[in-house]
Amino acid sequence: MSFYSLEIKDRVRNAAHIMVKKFSESVFRHEPVLVEEILSLFPSSFQNGWVLDCTFGAGGHTKAILNHYPSCSVIALDRDLYSIKWGLENIKSHFSEQSLRLIHANFHQYSDLMEHHFPLFMKTKGFDIIIVDLGVSSPQLDEADRGFSFYKEGPLDMRMDRRQSFTASDIINQWSEKQLMDLFYSYGEIYNVKPVVKALVKERKKSPIKTTKQLADLIIKKRGWRKKGAHPATSYFLALRLKVNNELEGLSENLPKMIQSLNIFGRVFVVTFHSLEDRIVKNIFRKEDKKIGNHLTKKVITPTREEIKRNPRARSAKLRVFEKEVNNELSAST
Numbered sequence: 001m002s003f004y005s006l007e008i009k010d011r012v013r014n015a016a017h018i019m020v021k022k023f024s025e026s027v028f029r030h031e032p033v034l035v036e037e038i039l040s041l042f043p044s045s046f047q048n049g050w051v052l053d054c055t056f057g058a059g060g061h062t063k064a065i066l067n068h069y070p071s072c073s074v075i076a077l078d079r080d081l082y083s084i085k086w087g088l089e090n091i092k093s094h095f096s097e098q099s100l101r102l103i104h105a106n107f108h109q110y111s112d113l114m115e116h117h118f119p120l121f122m123k124t125k126g127f128d129i130i131i132v133d134l135g136v137s138s139p140q141l142d143e144a145d146r147g148f149s150f151y152k153e154g155p156l157d158m159r160m161d162r163r164q165s166f167t168a169s170d171i172i173n174q175w176s177e178k179q180l181m182d183l184f185y186s187y188g189e190i191y192n193v194k195p196v197v198k199a200l201v202k203e204r205k206k207s208p209i210k211t212t213k214q215l216a217d218l219i220i221k222k223r224g225w226r227k228k229g230a231h232p233a234t235s236y237f238l239a240l241r242l243k244v245n246n247e248l249e250g251l252s253e254n255l256p257k258m259i260q261s262l263n264i265f266g267r268v269f270v271v272t273f274h275s276l277e278d279r280i281v282k283n284i285f286r287k288e289d290k291k292i293g294n295h296l297t298k299k300v301i302t303p304t305r306e307e308i309k310r311n312p313r314a315r316s317a318k319l320r321v322f323e324k325e326v327n328n329e330l331s332a333s334t
Ligand SMILES: C[S@@+](CC[C@H](N)C(=O)[O-])C[C@H]1O[C@@H](n2cnc3c(N)ncnc32)[C@H](O)[C@@H]1O
Pocket: 030, 031, 032, 033, 054, 055, 056, 057, 058, 059, 060, 061, 062, 077, 078, 079, 080, 083, 105, 106, 107, 108, 133, 134, 135, 136, 137, 138, 160, 250
């Protein structure tokens, strides 16, 4: 399959129209969460199997897996070209050509990716481990011009994949009052959305709302904030990010396909950072439990106090694991 990673390398190299910054290791840093817990739940027989890391980010999980199991092979995806570019420049050379392949791709196109790009692989090998570590990476959050952070002045962007044209600005400046209320209510789980949405609609009539700070300040003005507890814009920004990147729908549609495609006794690990995502994972695992495998984490796994102290961004992380036990033909006939 090396032709594929080469093709990707070329695509990445040739993407001259996209300004790709040179990231140094120090600025492109993301502390991976729940690493020990994930490794401890790998099947005891796992040594030289195949791993799909659907959310490469800064490669924390991929690196930990390859260091722990030097004879396994990892195919890692990220929908953010910066992450893949950075991985090719900084991580790839630490491992052999066969051990790690990096692909600029979105796991929301799971069937397409597997059927069209890995048909032979899926028939002859297949994945033993699939990792999905949802949310944004620290570099995405820390780079003001990505528009994910309400603490930093940046454009209202929030696209993980910058080839996409739809941005947070389209939602804020073009959606109707009703659409905005529904979005913040259902994706942000905010119950009194009216004051902010009304103020926003009034403001954008004067001139478009262009930056993260403009939006965050408007929310603070309406909701108040004593600089204690969560920033009042947190849930609004979360709702926007989830919608811009189609995160919940993509997860619901593709997680069942991942489970189906695992090898027997293969496991899928999902790390979520908020209740809507965790509910989706829990419900899918519950639905499949005892049909084609086992939900191994009926009691969800969360980081230790030490991990949260070391890495406060881990505080809301939740890990769920599902093990595939029977093959698809068998499950279809029962
Ligand atoms: C929390 S970070 C992953 C961090 C990574 N596990 C590490 O240890 O460095 C999430 C990453 O997943 C990527 N991502 C989110 N949704 C994705 C999708 N649908 N397909 C591919 N990558 C995705 C984001 O661009 C981001 O880089």
